[in-house]
Amino acid sequence: MNALFLALAHLRWTWARSLVLIIVGALILSVPMVTQVLLRGSEQALTQRAEATPLVLGARGSQLDLVMGAVYFSEDRTLPITRAAEDDVWDSGLALPIPLHTAFQTNGARIVGTSLDYFDFRGLTIAEGRQVALLGEAVLGAQVADRLGLGPGDTVVSAPENLFDLDGVYPLELQITGVLAATGTPDDEAVFTDVKTSWVIAGIGHGHEDVVTADAEGNITANAAITQFQRITPDNIDSFHFHGSASDYPLSAVLVVPYDTRSGTILRGRYLDPENPVQMTVPAEIVAGLVDRIFRIATLLDTVTLVIGIAALGAIALSLFLAWSLRASEIETAKRLGAGRFVIVQLAVAEIALLLTLSAGLAAALVIAVTRNGDQLVAWILAL
Amino acid sequence: MIAVRDLTFAYPHGGFALNIPTLSVDKGERVGVIGPSGTGKTTLLNLVAGLVQANTGQVTVAGHDLSALDEASRRRFRATRVGFIFQNFALVDYLTAFENTLYPYRVGLGLRLTPEVRDRAQALAEACGVAHRLKSHPGALSGGEQQRVAICRALVTQPQLILADEATGNLDPETKEAILDLLFARASEMGATVLAVTHDHDLLPRFDRVIDFANLRQPA
Ligand SMILES: Nc1ncnc2c1ncn2[C@@H]1O[C@H](COP(=O)(O)OP(=O)(O)OP(=O)(O)O)[C@@H](O)[C@H]1O
Ligand SMILES: [Mg+2]
Numbered sequence: 001m002n003a004l005f006l007a008l009a010h011l012r013w014t015w016a017r018s019l020v021l022i023i024v025g026a027l028i029l030s031v032p033m034v035t036q037v038l039l040r041g042s043e044q045a046l047t048q049r050a051e052a053t054p055l056v057l058g059a060r061g062s063q064l065d066l067v068m069g070a071v072y073f074s075e076d077r078t079l080p081i082t083r084a085a086e087d088d089v090w091d092s093g094l095a096l097p098i099p100l101h102t103a104f105q106t107n108g109a110r111i112v113g114t115s116l117d118y119f120d121f122r123g124l125t126i127a128e129g130r131q132v133a134l135l136g137e138a139v140l141g142a143q144v145a146d147r148l149g150l151g152p153g154d155t156v157v158s159a160p161e162n163l164f165d166l167d168g169v170y171p172l173e174l175q176i177t178g179v180l181a182a183t184g185t186p187d188d189e190a191v192f193t194d195v196k197t198s199w200v201i202a203g204i205g206h207g208h209e210d211v212v213t214a215d216a217e218g219n220i221t222a223n224a225a226i227t228q229f230q231r232i233t234p235d236n237i238d239s240f241h242f243h244g245s246a247s248d249y250p251l252s253a254v255l256v257v258p259y260d261t262r263s264g265t266i267l268r269g270r271y272l273d274p275e276n277p278v279q280m281t282v283p284a285e286i287v288a289g290l291v292d293r294i295f296r297i298a299t300l301l302d303t304v305t306l307v308i309g310i311a312a313l314g315a316i317a318l319s320l321f322l323a324w325s326l327r328a329s330e331i332e333t334a335k336r337l338g339a340g341r342f343v344i345v346q347l348a349v350a351e352i353a354l355l356l357t358l359s360a361g362l363a364a365a366l367v368i369a370v371t372r373n374g375d376q377l378v379a380w381i382l383a384l
Numbered sequence: 385m386i387a388v389r390d391l392t393f394a395y396p397h398g399g400f401a402l403n404i405p406t407l408s409v410d411k412g413e414r415v416g417v418i419g420p421s422g423t424g425k426t427t428l429l430n431l432v433a434g435l436v437q438a439n440t441g442q443v444t445v446a447g448h449d450l451s452a453l454d455e456a457s458r459r460r461f462r463a464t465r466v467g468f469i470f471q472n473f474a475l476v477d478y479l480t481a482f483e484n485t486l487y488p489y490r491v492g493l494g495l496r497l498t499p500e501v502r503d504r505a506q507a508l509a510e511a512c513g514v515a516h517r518l519k520s521h522p523g524a525l526s527g528g529e530q531q532r533v534a535i536c537r538a539l540v541t542q543p544q545l546i547l548a549d550e551a552t553g554n555l556d557p558e559t560k561e562a563i564l565d566l567l568f569a570r571a572s573e574m575g576a577t578v579l580a581v582t583h584d585h586d587l588l589p590r591f592d593r594v595i596d597f598a599n600l601r602q603p604a
Contacts (some may be wrong), residue, residue, distance in 0.1 A: 009478050012478075013477070333470075
């Protein structure tokens with residue numbers, strides 16, 4: 001008990017050193033567990049969502065990029081396809097096509113332009129407010145709403161796609177009409193709008209003459225030179241219209257939901273031709289390959305973690321040893337005051353035991369925190 | 385209290401040898417030890433405290449023949465019977481002054497920290513004039529204050545023998561006198577014997593007796 005008392009007093013006196021040791025110790029203990037939790041969680045989330053997404057239609061190219069972009073709304077992008085591809089699926093009568101336009105972002109969240117079918121397909125429900133109905137309206141994923149502290153009645157502005165956009169296409173202010181219930185999937189990290197609204201952002205659809213533009217402070221102005229974004233209002237909404245042939249409008253991908261297994265097989269067969277600029281992928285297959293690769297890398301990572309852990313333990317041991325040589329005079333005094341033969345050992349053991357206990361406590365808290373918020377963390381990682 | 389007979393001592397790997405045919409100190413006596421550097425004054429204190437063992441001869445302290453005690457008993461003897469005061473105060477930097485006075489009870493063999501001990505430490509601190517500094521760490525105390533705390537630490541176990549090794553060596557002349565007065569006053573209250581090495585000839589008149597190592601070294 002006395003050794004514990006002295007050890008605690010010493011740790012408190014050298015609190016900065018103790019804090020560093022405890023944090024390093026906690027990291028050594030928790031990092032392997034946290035990676036395991038996140039890996040397993042990611043694997044599950046990836047696999048579940050992939051298996052819940054029968055087919056994805058997109059531009060020929062990297063199948064992985066196509067699946068990551070269309071299923072998880074990640075940064076990965078393939079070339080856009082046209083709306084004609086969606087129409088083809090409709091016309092086949094074999095599957096339900098759900099358009100996806102994922103080129104834009106707002107406040108770090110992906111703007112997903114789609115149809116109402118998407119919400120039914122993913123089982124997304126409105127937790128607050130209402131579904132989008134008009135051009136320029138959007139609903140927020142649960143995490144986005146939480147992070148930005150926004151809800152129905154607020155607005156978000158789409159990020160300019162590129163700073164040197166000279167087409168006169170301004171970012172669009174989106175009216176938030178609702179917030180989706182949390183699902184622990186990438187849907188929580190996205191902002192949903194009608195695909196037509198995405199086309200407005202892309203500059204394909206636009207209003208005329210009386211389009212109201214506003215600057216960052218919300219001051220409405222007609223001077224295009226200083227306008228920051230455009231806003232769709234009840235007054236100008238009717239003037240919005242689209243140019244060109246509807247079948248040429250761009251889509252990032254199309255989710256394809258076959259009416260039955262046989263239809264799916266038939267449909268897939270139609271896209272096997274490598275000359276076809278459009279390809280049909282099975283997300284479950286792509287993701288299975290990805291997960292397999294991730295786990296092979298993870299084993300390598302475990303080895304690296306082990307080596308770093310050993311090195312860090314060595315550094316901790318050195319730091320403890322150096323601290324002990326600073327205490328040589330105390331030990332000498334203790335000896336003169338009649339300390340037992342093992343006083344040094346007792347003090348050292350007490351101090352290491354305390355450090356370990358505190359590190360383990362912190363590590364446990366970390367692991368518990370990560371486990372508790374595993375779904376959200378995984379969703380966030382997958383949205384990166 | 386202390387009886388030394390036919391003592392010879394030499395460090396295992398040193399040329400130094402100490403030779404004391406006879407030396408005795410009575411209970412309650414206050415004995416000063418002087419002598420040139422390197423003549424073995426600290427060594428004598430170590431012998432009396434049982435920190436080192438005589439090669440031949442006998443060292444008896446408070447009725448214990450130290451050479452007859454085993455290692456653990458000598459440690460227990462030191463913890464319970466002897467109080468140490470050092471030139472460099474030797475306080476523990478990470479403990480408060482109060483916890484420093486209780487330090488023997490944290491490490492010493494055969495000592496148990498009880499509420500009475502805490503009361504005694506508090507009373508000693510008041511008697512030594514450091515009661516208002518007990519919450520401070522040694523780094524925040526003056527040299528005189530540190531040595532007062534060290535005296536409290538030496539006396540809190542109610543030792544029968546107080547060994548002081550140049551206890552006033554690091555202090556200014558006025559503080560020296562005050563510290564020595566304090567030590568003597570508290571020691572005589574407890575009836576403790578004091579064996580104090582000093583280089584300070586001004587302080588010698590205060591001792592009951594002075595042992596001069598310059599003479600002791602001469603062959604008998
Ligand atoms: N642990 C040791 N091992 C070997 N020799 C030692 C050891 N400790 C002290 N000595 C030697 O023993 C001799 C006496 O040392 P001691 O410390 O007793 O002298 P002292 O009278 O206290 O001197 P000072 O007045 O300088 O403190 C010195 O020559 C010293 O070098
Ligand atoms: Mg000495």
